Amino acid sequence: MHTKMKAAAVLGVVTLALAGCTSAAPATGGGSGVKQDDEAVLEVWTRTTPGSASEAATIRQVEAFTEATGYKAEVTAIFDDFETKLAQRAGQKDLPDIVLNDVSQLGTMQTQGILREIDLKDVENAKDLSPQALEAGQAVDGKTYGIPYSAQANALYIRSDWLQKLGLEAPTNWDEMLEVATAFTQSDPDGNGQADTYGLAVPGSTKRGYASWYFSNFLWSAGGDFITGSGDEWLPSMSSDEAVEATTWFRDLQCTAGVIQPGAVSMDTPPTNETFESGVTGMYVTGPYMMPRFDKVLGADKYEVVPMPEGPKDDSVLAEGGTVYLMAGSENEKGQTAFADWYISPEAQKFGMEGTEAFAIQLPVNEKVDIADVRDDARWQTFATAYKESGRYAPTIPSWTPVRQMSADTINALLADCSLDVEEELTKLDGKLTAELLTQGILKQ
Amino acid sequence: MTIHAADAATAADAPKAAAGTIVSPPPARRRRRHRTQGQWWIPWAFLMPALLLFLVFRYIPMVQAIQMSVENVRPYLGNEFVGAQNYQVILADPAFRDATINTVILAVGQTVGCLLLGFLLALLLEGQTRKLSFIRSAAFLPVVVPMAVVAELWRIMYYPSADGFLNNIIGVFGLGPSEYINSPDSAMWSVMLMGIWRGGPYDMMIILAGLAGIDRGLYEAATVDGANRWQRIVHVTLPGLRPVFTILFILAAIRGFRVFTEVFLMTNGGPNGATEVVMTLLYKLGLEQGKLGVGSAGAVLLFLATLVLTLVVQLITRRKKDA
Numbered sequence: 001m002h003t004k005m006k007a008a009a010v011l012g013v014v015t016l017a018l019a020g021c022t023s024a025a026p027a028t029g030g031g032s033g034v035k036q037d038d039e040a041v042l043e044v045w046t047r048t049t050p051g052s053a054s055e056a057a058t059i060r061q062v063e064a065f066t067e068a069t070g071y072k073a074e075v076t077a078i079f080d081d082f083e084t085k086l087a088q089r090a091g092q093k094d095l096p097d098i099v100l101n102d103v104s105q106l107g108t109m110q111t112q113g114i115l116r117e118i119d120l121k122d123v124e125n126a127k128d129l130s131p132q133a134l135e136a137g138q139a140v141d142g143k144t145y146g147i148p149y150s151a152q153a154n155a156l157y158i159r160s161d162w163l164q165k166l167g168l169e170a171p172t173n174w175d176e177m178l179e180v181a182t183a184f185t186q187s188d189p190d191g192n193g194q195a196d197t198y199g200l201a202v203p204g205s206t207k208r209g210y211a212s213w214y215f216s217n218f219l220w221s222a223g224g225d226f227i228t229g230s231g232d233e234w235l236p237s238m239s240s241d242e243a244v245e246a247t248t249w250f251r252d253l254q255c256t257a258g259v260i261q262p263g264a265v266s267m268d269t270p271p272t273n274e275t276f277e278s279g280v281t282g283m284y285v286t287g288p289y290m291m292p293r294f295d296k297v298l299g300a301d302k303y304e305v306v307p308m309p310e311g312p313k314d315d316s317v318l319a320e321g322g323t324v325y326l327m328a329g330s331e332n333e334k335g336q337t338a339f340a341d342w343y344i345s346p347e348a349q350k351f352g353m354e355g356t357e358a359f360a361i362q363l364p365v366n367e368k369v370d371i372a373d374v375r376d377d378a379r380w381q382t383f384a385t386a387y388k389e390s391g392r393y394a395p396t397i398p399s400w401t402p403v404r405q406m407s408a409d410t411i412n413a414l415l416a417d418c419s420l421d422v423e424e425e426l427t428k429l430d431g432k433l434t435a436e437l438l439t440q441g442i443l444k445q
Numbered sequence: 446m447t448i449h450a451a452d453a454a455t456a457a458d459a460p461k462a463a464a465g466t467i468v469s470p471p472p473a474r475r476r477r478r479h480r481t482q483g484q485w486w487i488p489w490a491f492l493m494p495a496l497l498l499f500l501v502f503r504y505i506p507m508v509q510a511i512q513m514s515v516e517n518v519r520p521y522l523g524n525e526f527v528g529a530q531n532y533q534v535i536l537a538d539p540a541f542r543d544a545t546i547n548t549v550i551l552a553v554g555q556t557v558g559c560l561l562l563g564f565l566l567a568l569l570l571e572g573q574t575r576k577l578s579f580i581r582s583a584a585f586l587p588v589v590v591p592m593a594v595v596a597e598l599w600r601i602m603y604y605p606s607a608d609g610f611l612n613n614i615i616g617v618f619g620l621g622p623s624e625y626i627n628s629p630d631s632a633m634w635s636v637m638l639m640g641i642w643r644g645g646p647y648d649m650m651i652i653l654a655g656l657a658g659i660d661r662g663l664y665e666a667a668t669v670d671g672a673n674r675w676q677r678i679v680h681v682t683l684p685g686l687r688p689v690f691t692i693l694f695i696l697a698a699i700r701g702f703r704v705f706t707e708v709f710l711m712t713n714g715g716p717n718g719a720t721e722v723v724m725t726l727l728y729k730l731g732l733e734q735g736k737l738g739v740g741s742a743g744a745v746l747l748f749l750a751t752l753v754l755t756l757v758v759q760l761i762t763r764r765k766k767d768a
Contacts (some may be wrong), residue, residue, distance in 0.1 A: 053551065113521050405729060409715070416719075
C-alpha cells in the first residue's frame with residue numbers, strides 16, 4: 001500500500017515537471033539590429049473574431065499577398081483583450097511582424113515603442129493614399145508609423161418602410177432628424193398598435209468608450225471637438241459653445257424628446273444592433289460593416305443608407321479603419337514593407353473589397369481605386385462619399401483611449417441622469433482632460 | 446498535513462462529545478499516525494502538483510503585480526522604477542475613492558442579503574424527503590449557471606420600458622416602471638439584487654450542512670421548556686450556526702471586494718459611475734488605458750484590504766472561541 005502511494009506521488013511530480021519543461025518557450029532575440037532573413041514567415045495579427053467571416057477574408061487577402069510577392073505570411077485572429085495579448089508578446093521581446101488593428105491605436109502603440117518607423121519612400125503606393133489616411137498614419141512627432149489600408153465612415157441607417165408608412169422623407173439636417181425620430185417614437189410606424197418603437201438607436205454604454213465614439217459624429221458636425229491643437233500641443237475643448245450646443249441637443253433626444261431606445265445607457269453595440277434589426281429603433285448611425293448583417297436579419301428592402309444629417313456646422317462623420325502596423329524587432333523588415341506596400345496597391349484594394357459576407361477592405365484608401373468598379377451597390381457609394389468628403393479621424397495623440405473613456409463617462413452620465421447640468425459636467429470633463437493631456441505630456445502651456 | 450486534518454476532525458468532534466456521545470479514538474488509528482510521521486515528504490509530494498500550479502498562476506503573478514505597482518510599465522522598452530508615484534496617483538484619484546465606497550456598499554449589501562436569503566431558504570428546505578431535495582437542487586441552479594448568462598438574463602428582465610419583464614410584474618402592484626440599471630438612482634440596488642439572487646442559494650447549501658450538524662436533542666429540549674418556533678430559531682439554530690456564518694461572512698466579504706463580472710457585464714460602472722467598483726476601475730485603468738503600473742498599485746491596495754479584513758474576522762472569532 002505504502003510503496004504504491006509513494007510511487008503515485010513521485011509519478012505526479014515527475015509528470016508535472018516534464019509538462020513544465022515542454023511548455024517553457026525558448027527565448028528568442030529581439031530589439032534593434034536583428035539579423036534579417038527574407039525567407040522568414042511574417043506573423044500577422046489581426047483584431048477580429050477567430051473563425052469569423054472577416055477572419056476568412058483576411059486570410060484570403062494575405063494568401064493573395066504571398067502569391068503576389070513571394071513573402072510567406074501567417075494570420076492569427078484575436079479579438080478579446082487584443083492589446084493585452086500584444087503587451088504580453090512585447091514583454092517577451094518577441095512581437096508579431098505585422099499587426100492589423102484600428103487606426104486609433106497608433107498613438108498608444110507608438111508610445112510603447114513597439115512600432116517601427118516607416119519611410120514612405122520605401123512604400124511606393126503611399127503616394128496614392130488619401131490625405132486623411134496618410135495623416136492618420138502619423139504620430140505626434142510627425143513621423144509615419146502606420147499605413148491605413150481600409151477606411152470606413154459612418155452614415156445614417158433608416159427604416160425606409162417606416163418612412164413610407166408615415167409619409168416622411170429621410171432627414172437631411174438635425175431639425176428634420178428630430179422630427180423623424182419623434183414620429184418614429186409616437187406615430188406607431190410598425191402599425192402594431194403599441195408604443196414600442198423609438199427614433200434613434202444609441203450605444204450609450206461606457207464600455208470601450210462607446211458613448212463617446214457614437215457622439216463624436218454629432219459633436220464634430222456641430223463644430224465642436226474633444227480636444228483641439230496639433231502636434232504635441234493640445235487643449236481640452238468640451239466646454240466650448242459648439243460642444244455645449246451639440247451635447248445639449250444630443251442629450252435632449254433622451255431627456256426631452258424621449259426618442260432613444262430604453263436602456264441605451266447600459267448598451268454597447270451588440271444589443272444596440274439588435275434594437276435596429278428587431279424593429280425597436282428606426283435610425284442608427286454606424287459604419288458599412290453592418291450592412292451584410294442587417295441585409296440578412298432585417299432585409300435590404302426594409303432600410304436605406306443616407307448621408308448623416310447635416311449639423312449646425314457641417315456633416316462631419318467619424319472615420320475609422322484598419323492600419324498596417326510594422327512591429328519593431330522583425331527579422332524580415334523587407335517583407336514587412338512589402339506587405340504594407342502591397343496592401344494599399346490598387347490590385348489588393350480591389351481584391352479585398354470582393355465578397356458578400358465580410359470584406360478585408362471596407363472602403364479603399366487608395367485614391368486610384370473607384371469603389372463603383374468593384375461594388376455596384378449604391379449604398380457603398382454613400383459611405384465612400386461620406387468618407388471622402390466628411391470623414392474625420394480621431395486625432396492622433398500618444399493615447400486616445402483615456403480621452404475617449406473620460407468623455408464617454410460624461411456623455412453616459414448626462415444621458416442617464418437628466419437632472420445634471422450640461423455645462424457644469426462638460427467643464428468638469430475639461431478639467432479631467434487637462435490632467436490627462438498633462439500626463440501624456442502634450443498639454444499646451 | 447494528514448495529522449492536522451486528524452486534529453481538526455477530533456476538534457470538531459469535541460462539541461458533539463460534550464453533548465453526550467463520547468468517542469474515544471481507536472488505538473489502531475494512533476499507531477498509523479505514528480508511522481506516517483516518519484515520511485514527512487509524502488504529503489508534500491501529493492501537494493506538489495497543486496502547489497506548482499498555484500506558484501505559477503497565483504504567487505508569481507502576485508509578486509509581479511507588487512513589483513509593477515512601483516514601476517512605469519513599458520513592456521517593450523523596459524520598466525522604469527518610479528517609487529510610490531503610482532500609489533499617489535491612484536489614491537489622489539477621486540474615482541478610486543468613489544469606487545471603494547461603492548465596493549463596500551455592494552459587498553455589505555450582497556453579503557447581508559445572501560446570508561438572509563440563504564438562511565431563509567435553508568430553513569424552508571431542510572429535510573430528507575425526495576421532493577425537497579429536488580427543490581433544493583432547483584434553488585441551487587443560479588449558482589451553477591455562468592455569471593455571463595445570469596447577467597444577460599437579468600439585463601433582459603430589467604428592460605426599462607413599461608413592457609419589460611420585471612416592470613410588468615411590479616406594474617401589477619401599481620409600481621414602476623423602474624429604470625433599474627439605467628438610472629444612477631437604481632443601478633446599485635439592481636446589481637445588488639442580482640448578486641443576492643445568485644449568491645443566496647450558495648449560502649443556503651452551506652447553512653443546510655450546518656443545520657444538519659445541530660443536535661436534534663437541543664430542539665426537543667427547547668420544546669419541552671416551552672420555546673415557540675421563533676425562540677427555537679433564535680436560541681438554538683442561530684448559535685448552532687455561528688461557525689457557519691463566520692466562514693460564509695469571510696467568503697462573501699472577499700467575494701464582495703473582488704466583484705467584477707456582474708458589474709462589468711451589466712453596467713460597466715455606469716451610469717454616471719453609480720456602480721463603478723474597484724475592480725472595474727482597475728480594469729479600465731490597467732487594461733483599457735494601458736496604465737498597468739497604476740492599475741497594479743490599486744490591485745495591491747485591494748489585496749491589502751482583503752487581507753486585513755480576513756485577519757480581523759479571524760482574530761475576532763478566535764478570541765470568541767477562547768472566551
